[in-house]
Amino acid sequence: MIIGIIGSGQLGYMMIITMKRYPFKFYVIDREKGPAGYIADKFFTTDKYKTFVDSCDYITFEFEHVDEKTLEYASSSGKLRPDIKTVELKRDRSLEKDFLQKNGFPIAQYEYHEDFESAFRAAKRMGRAVIKTCRGGYDGKGQYFINENTDSLKCQDSGPFVVEKFINYDYEASIIAVRGSNGNFQFFDPSFNYNKNGILIYNIAPLDGNNKMPEMAKKLMDKLGYIGVMGIEFYVTGNEILINEYAPRVHNTGHHTLLGSSISQFEEHILAVAGLPIQKPVLFRPSGILNIIGTSIDDKIKKILGMGGTNIYWYHKEEIRIKRKMGHINVFGDTFNDVNNKINTLMNLIYGNNLDNFIGL
Amino acid sequence: MIIGIIGSGQLGYMMIITMKRYPFKFYVIDREKGPAGYIADKFFTTDKYKTFVDSCDYITFEFEHVDEKTLEYASSSGKLRPDIKTVELKRDRSLEKDFLQKNGFPIAQYEYHEDFESAFRAAKRMGRAVIKTCRGGYDGKGQYFINENTDSLKCQDSGPFVVEKFINYDYEASIIAVRGSNGNFQFFDPSFNYNKNGILIYNIAPLDGNNKMPEMAKKLMDKLGYIGVMGIEFYVTGNEILINEYAPRVHNTGHHTLLGSSISQFEEHILAVAGLPIQKPVLFRPSGILNIIGTSIDDKIKKILGMGGTNIYWYHKEEIRIKRKMGHINVFGDTFNDVNNKINTLMNLIYGNNLDNFIGL
Numbered sequence: 001m002i003i004g005i006i007g008s009g010q011l012g013y014m015m016i017i018t019m020k021r022y023p024f025k026f027y028v029i030d031r032e033k034g035p036a037g038y039i040a041d042k043f044f045t046t047d048k049y050k051t052f053v054d055s056c057d058y059i060t061f062e063f064e065h066v067d068e069k070t071l072e073y074a075s076s077s078g079k080l081r082p083d084i085k086t087v088e089l090k091r092d093r094s095l096e097k098d099f100l101q102k103n104g105f106p107i108a109q110y111e112y113h114e115d116f117e118s119a120f121r122a123a124k125r126m127g128r129a130v131i132k133t134c135r136g137g138y139d140g141k142g143q144y145f146i147n148e149n150t151d152s153l154k155c156q157d158s159g160p161f162v163v164e165k166f167i168n169y170d171y172e173a174s175i176i177a178v179r180g181s182n183g184n185f186q187f188f189d190p191s192f193n194y195n196k197n198g199i200l201i202y203n204i205a206p207l208d209g210n211n212k213m214p215e216m217a218k219k220l221m222d223k224l225g226y227i228g229v230m231g232i233e234f235y236v237t238g239n240e241i242l243i244n245e246y247a248p249r250v251h252n253t254g255h256h257t258l259l260g261s262s263i264s265q266f267e268e269h270i271l272a273v274a275g276l277p278i279q280k281p282v283l284f285r286p287s288g289i290l291n292i293i294g295t296s297i298d299d300k301i302k303k304i305l306g307m308g309g310t311n312i313y314w315y316h317k318e319e320i321r322i323k324r325k326m327g328h329i330n331v332f333g334d335t336f337n338d339v340n341n342k343i344n345t346l347m348n349l350i351y352g353n354n355l356d357n358f359i360g361l
Numbered sequence: 362m363i364i365g366i367i368g369s370g371q372l373g374y375m376m377i378i379t380m381k382r383y384p385f386k387f388y389v390i391d392r393e394k395g396p397a398g399y400i401a402d403k404f405f406t407t408d409k410y411k412t413f414v415d416s417c418d419y420i421t422f423e424f425e426h427v428d429e430k431t432l433e434y435a436s437s438s439g440k441l442r443p444d445i446k447t448v449e450l451k452r453d454r455s456l457e458k459d460f461l462q463k464n465g466f467p468i469a470q471y472e473y474h475e476d477f478e479s480a481f482r483a484a485k486r487m488g489r490a491v492i493k494t495c496r497g498g499y500d501g502k503g504q505y506f507i508n509e510n511t512d513s514l515k516c517q518d519s520g521p522f523v524v525e526k527f528i529n530y531d532y533e534a535s536i537i538a539v540r541g542s543n544g545n546f547q548f549f550d551p552s553f554n555y556n557k558n559g560i561l562i563y564n565i566a567p568l569d570g571n572n573k574m575p576e577m578a579k580k581l582m583d584k585l586g587y588i589g590v591m592g593i594e595f596y597v598t599g600n601e602i603l604i605n606e607y608a609p610r611v612h613n614t615g616h617h618t619l620l621g622s623s624i625s626q627f628e629e630h631i632l633a634v635a636g637l638p639i640q641k642p643v644l645f646r647p648s649g650i651l652n653i654i655g656t657s658i659d660d661k662i663k664k665i666l667g668m669g670g671t672n673i674y675w676y677h678k679e680e681i682r683i684k685r686k687m688g689h690i691n692v693f694g695d696t697f698n699d700v701n702n703k704i705n706t707l708m709n710l711i712y713g714n715n716l717d718n719f720i721g722l
Contacts, residue, residue, distance in 0.1 A: 017378065260645070297384070305640070312383055
């Protein structure tokens with residue numbers, strides 16, 4: 001069986017390294033060769049999208065912002081999973097929000113605005129708000145925070161925009177769920193996430209007592225006729241949860257499933273895409289990750305492993321750049337706090353007190 | 362860091378697929394390209410052994426029966442781990458047995474014989490015995506079983522031989538242990554093994570109540586100044602254990618550590634070889650494997666995964682042959698019996714009632 005992956009980044013890379021051991025082949029397509037391309041059985045540049053699609057049995061994407069021609073041709077071939085409409089909703093934040101609201105999912109109050117000036121005025125009316133570009137924003141790109149003291153702001157992005165009322169949430173959380181080609185549904189334990197400037201720094205699972213998340217995930221995936229793994233991000237305030245956004249793919253807050261779990265999100269995703277039985281995941285121990293952003297760890301491997309219960313994923317990107325996710329460290333422990341403490345130690349080891357420098361603040 | 366692996370079989374393959382995610386490169390050398398060679402960062406044929414050795418930082422072997430020139434040059438370079446003497450003892454069963462006996466390890470009564478006739482007479486004297494070629498035998502090759510009714514036997518192998526008194530053991534077991542470059546020692550829970558005709562069919566861990574095994578493993582590895590993972594096989598009769606043999610490498614009875622464990626034998630081995638801190642393994646759940654021998658499973662993947670708690674490793678060998686290990690299935694469960702039941706179901710699915718046909722009996 002040949003599985004095609006559109007996109008050559010670390011998410012495709014982890015799909016391949018965890019699933020290479022199956023009797024499948026993996027083909028990757030992208031504009032340029034990246035981590036997944038280096039280890040694929042075959043790599044195609046996007047001008048060869050027809051050959052790529054025609055030679056695969058099933059096709060998925062590792063990221064929303066991939067080559068549209070390839071995505072569309074894969075979709076028309078009937079091989080694409082999940083469905084292209086799950087990406088189309090993501091191409092424009094306002095479409096995603098309209099969809100979620102229309103279907104009764106709890107989300108923050110928002111407005112759609114064509115131009116930044118009008119968006120800015122709406123934000124000021126809301127008091128504290130975030131203006132986000134409708135298109136192309138991820139990892140905190142294209143976001144503008146407005147509060148009572150913001151008098152004016154220069155926008156470097158083009159519209160349209162959504163203006164989202166600022167939620168003074170207690171913390172962020174997410175759930176990774178999977179839906180099989182036969183409609184079966186499974187989910188991983190939700191995780192607590194720490195983001196800074198829209199970039200995930202670390203997360204820890206299980207986050208107990210949030211049984212509304214699996215329910216919402218099931219409803220959303222059923223509604224979309226979804227096949228594969230989906231990550232859904234939440235704002236949690238007391239007992240209230242709001243959906244921040246969904247990602248129609250494996251997700252950074254699911255990398256902890258690579259250690260201390262019976263199965264990883266990457267394996268579940270490929271099983272679903274290939275029409276194979278998805279598995280009920282068991283989280284054996286509390287588990288988390290710390291992202292390695294904008295730095296190497298070559299001189300720190302001994303210390304990282306010396307802590308015990310740690311594990312390294314390095315994405316083999318060609319160049320280290322600020323804000324760039326270069327790899328991550330998996331951690332497991334006996335309790336949530338145990339994992340939390342280890343992650344704090346690792347934070348200090350990797351970033352010292354200068355995390356902001358590495359994430360471009 | 363560049364890690365060299367001598368041998369291109371499935372053991373090297375699993376070292377690479379589990380460790381590719383570290384910021385290392387993997388080079389493989391062998392007479393012909395096999396599973397590990399296909400996924401290595403570079404593959405060398407054995408005529409290029411000097412270039413291979415010179416370009417690696419650390420070198421290990423995935424199997425005892427690998428190219429001797431390469432092994433010797435790697436050893437003289439100081440990069441080889443474990444030490445070459447651990448292989449030299451394995452090149453001749455009588456050397457291994459002499460070494461174990463001299464150092465006080467419990468083993469079965471044995472005798473050394475230059476020719477088969479003399480070995481045969483010794484075997485008859487012992488009553489029930491096994492004659493094994495001193496050199497080249499593994500996976501049940503080069504073994505002759507003699508009992509009271511055996512009047513004569515044709516030998517297809519050349520001597521010398523060891524004659525081993527037949528042990529009417531209750532079952533076979535093994536331990537996988539690891540020793541770091543600083544002398545640190547860790548071990549995985551021992552496993553129950555089912556072999557047929559000298560070939561491992563399945564195994565299940567943990568096998569409780571055998572605390573003599575870790576002790577013996579530590580003593581043996583300390584004695585050898587060993588670096589890396591070692592597998593030690595035992596015969597268990599009541600409370601008595603005898604060492605059958607040791608393997609100076611990752612071992613087929615350690616493949617279960619790929620599911621339901623905090624770390625696999627392959628990762629531990631490479632950590633030790635690369636001078637990095639080895640980890641204390643945690644077996645999260647009872648876990649086992651069934652070897653896939655001499656057959657494909659392409660039409661059975663749905664059923665295998667449909668059982669739940671299962672996982673597939675396919676070695677991507679070019680040709681399916683009788684007796685050849687093509688892959689294995691990992692299984693975890695809530696109890697030892699749970700795993701045992703799943704393995705029985707899988708045995709039936711893969712081999713029906715005809716296991717013997719697949720292992721060349």
